[in-house]
Amino acid sequence: MTVPGKEAELLTRVVSGDRDAFDAVMRNHEDRVFSVCLRILGDREKALDATQETFLTVFRKAGQFQGRSAVGTWIYRIAVNTCYDQLRRAQRRPSESLPDHVDPSDPSAEAAIESAALRPEIEAALAELPPDFRNAVVLSDLEGLSLPEAAEILGVPIGTVKSRVFRGRRLLAKQLGNQIDQ
Amino acid sequence: MHDHPLDLIAALADGSLSDEAEARALVESCPECREEYRIQTEVIGWLAATPTAEMTDLEKAALHRDLWTELRSQPGKSPSTPWWQRLAYVAAGLFVTVGLVSVLNNGALNGGGGFAADTTAGGSLDAHTEEAPFVAQGSDDGESAPEMTTETTAAATATTAAAGAGGEESFALPFAELAEEARANQADRALTEGTDRDVEACLARVALDEHVVVDEIELDQVYLLVMPEDPEAEPIVTFVVLPRCEIVYVG
Numbered sequence: 001m002t003v004p005g006k007e008a009e010l011l012t013r014v015v016s017g018d019r020d021a022f023d024a025v026m027r028n029h030e031d032r033v034f035s036v037c038l039r040i041l042g043d044r045e046k047a048l049d050a051t052q053e054t055f056l057t058v059f060r061k062a063g064q065f066q067g068r069s070a071v072g073t074w075i076y077r078i079a080v081n082t083c084y085d086q087l088r089r090a091q092r093r094p095s096e097s098l099p100d101h102v103d104p105s106d107p108s109a110e111a112a113i114e115s116a117a118l119r120p121e122i123e124a125a126l127a128e129l130p131p132d133f134r135n136a137v138v139l140s141d142l143e144g145l146s147l148p149e150a151a152e153i154l155g156v157p158i159g160t161v162k163s164r165v166f167r168g169r170r171l172l173a174k175q176l177g178n179q180i181d182q
Numbered sequence: 183m184h185d186h187p188l189d190l191i192a193a194l195a196d197g198s199l200s201d202e203a204e205a206r207a208l209v210e211s212c213p214e215c216r217e218e219y220r221i222q223t224e225v226i227g228w229l230a231a232t233p234t235a236e237m238t239d240l241e242k243a244a245l246h247r248d249l250w251t252e253l254r255s256q257p258g259k260s261p262s263t264p265w266w267q268r269l270a271y272v273a274a275g276l277f278v279t280v281g282l283v284s285v286l287n288n289g290a291l292n293g294g295g296g297f298a299a300d301t302t303a304g305g306s307l308d309a310h311t312e313e314a315p316f317v318a319q320g321s322d323d324g325e326s327a328p329e330m331t332t333e334t335t336a337a338a339t340a341t342t343a344a345a346g347a348g349g350e351e352s353f354a355l356p357f358a359e360l361a362e363e364a365r366a367n368q369a370d371r372a373l374t375e376g377t378d379r380d381v382e383a384c385l386a387r388v389a390l391d392e393h394v395v396v397d398e399i400e401l402d403q404v405y406l407l408v409m410p411e412d413p414e415a416e417p418i419v420t421f422v423v424l425p426r427c428e429i430v431y432v433g
Contacts, residue, residue: 017411023246030242035235048241052249059253122228140196141229147198159189166192169225170218176228 007071014062022062026055029072032143033079039138040083042127050086054079069152076145077153080135087131125175133168140165191215195222381406384427390420405430 007028013021033054038047057078065074126134132154139150140161147165151158187208194205209219237245385391385408392411396419399405404424410416421431 026246026249030245031234031236034237038235047235048237048245051237052245052252055245055249056252122232137229141226142232144230162189162192165196166188166222169192169195169222172225172228173221 008065008067011062011065011071014059022059025058025071025075029075030055032072033075036076036079036138036143037083039126039142040080040131040135041086042123046086050079050082054082057082070149073149073152076139076149077155080139080153083135084131121176122172125172128175129168129171133164133171136161136164137168137172141169188218191218192222195219196226380425384422384424387427388422388429390422390429393420 007025010021010025014025030051034047034051037050037054038044041047041050054075058075061078065071069077126137129137135154136150139145139153140147145153147158147161150165151161154161156164190199190205190208193199194202194209199205209215381395382391385393385395385406390408393408394411395406396409397407399407406422406424408420408422410418418432420429422428423430
């Protein structure tokens with residue numbers, strides 16, 4: 001667990017040009033950023049791109065962090081916005097979805113994809129959710145963030161997140177029907 | 183569903199209630215609420231059973247490699263400058279501008295007082311400068327400053343405005359490690375094009391490697407306005423001209 005004050009100090013060091021500090025920030029948050037992006041985008045390669053883009057933004061905007069939230073919350077908000085941007089770009093330029101790209105030189109990639117995979121029916125149902133509902137469900141139920149954290153990341157009131165999570169779950173259940181028990 | 187507080191049921195399902203008594207009573211007394219509670223807990227269970235998605239070690243290595251490659255390819259894109267640092271830049275820029283205007287008004291254009299010298303092998307700026315040179319005051323440490331043109335004064339004013347407008351457009355040295363790498367790679371490379379990587383090498387060459395470029399002004403030549411990277415350091419402004427890589431003003 002990273003102490004919030006220490007994290008903010010790391011960002012201050014990033015602004016002053018400390019590469020080690022930036023590496024430390026990345027190490028602390030890259031797994032969750034990737035996980036959030038993967039769940040929102042539903043594609044490993046796109047999630048890796050979004051993770052990279054997120055940390056580029058973190059690097060460039062480190063000086064704008066004002067300490068009003070935890071560093072992690074600030075970073076995940078950047079990640080969610082990055083994913084939104086990717087989804088918007090994808091809508092403008094629709095393309096066929098490709099299966100998860102596997103680096104042939106990475107023997108652990110297949111296993112990682114398998115272990116991270118949602119059950120296909122759940123993944124399909126999640127992908128069908130309206131983005132606002134999906135993101136709320138991803139942050140709350142898949143990433144285990146608290147409602148206040150999810151609200152801050154999504155930039156909406158807590159009540160809105162509650163409502164989205166609740167309705168998102170209902171939609172998931174409806175779409176999945178009984179197939180999940182089979 | 184009736185007017186039952188659905189968020190209460192959802193909160194009971196995800197365990198976020200501090201006091202569950204009211205919600206439990208609701209679920210027990212209302213079949214619809216019970217069904218809703220079942221749906222919510224079921225979906226939470228499906229999702230919670232999903233392992234956390236992780237990158238492989240190779241993917242992480244590639245992420246770090248690609249990220250630093252991207253940052254290297256855009257060394258000018260550094261963390262945006264915090265407000266207090268921008269304020270210092272504005273103050274320093276104003277100081278420089280006021281100082282230069284003061285020097286102009288005091289007849290420096292007539293060649294009186296001051297000093298003119300190069301800190302590097304270079305000489306005066308160029309023929310343009312020689313048409314209307316003036317002499318600026320040096321810094322406390324005795325470093326010299328050669329001639330500046332009136333256009334450069336205007337540039338200093340422009341720089342002040344740019345610094346005040348926000349740090350997004352400014353660019354700075356990349357991390358020390360990257361700068362070191364750039365120096366190693368380009369120490370012998372002639373500074374002829376004024377690229378970002380050349381800037382790094384240039385600043386290192388004139389012992390300004392712990393400085394940030396606050397602004398870049400393109401006139402007859404490219405002038406870099408450089409300040410100490412350390413916000414605690416004295417906000418001394420240095421102008422460096424490219425591609426010759428000469429310090430032309432310290433103040």
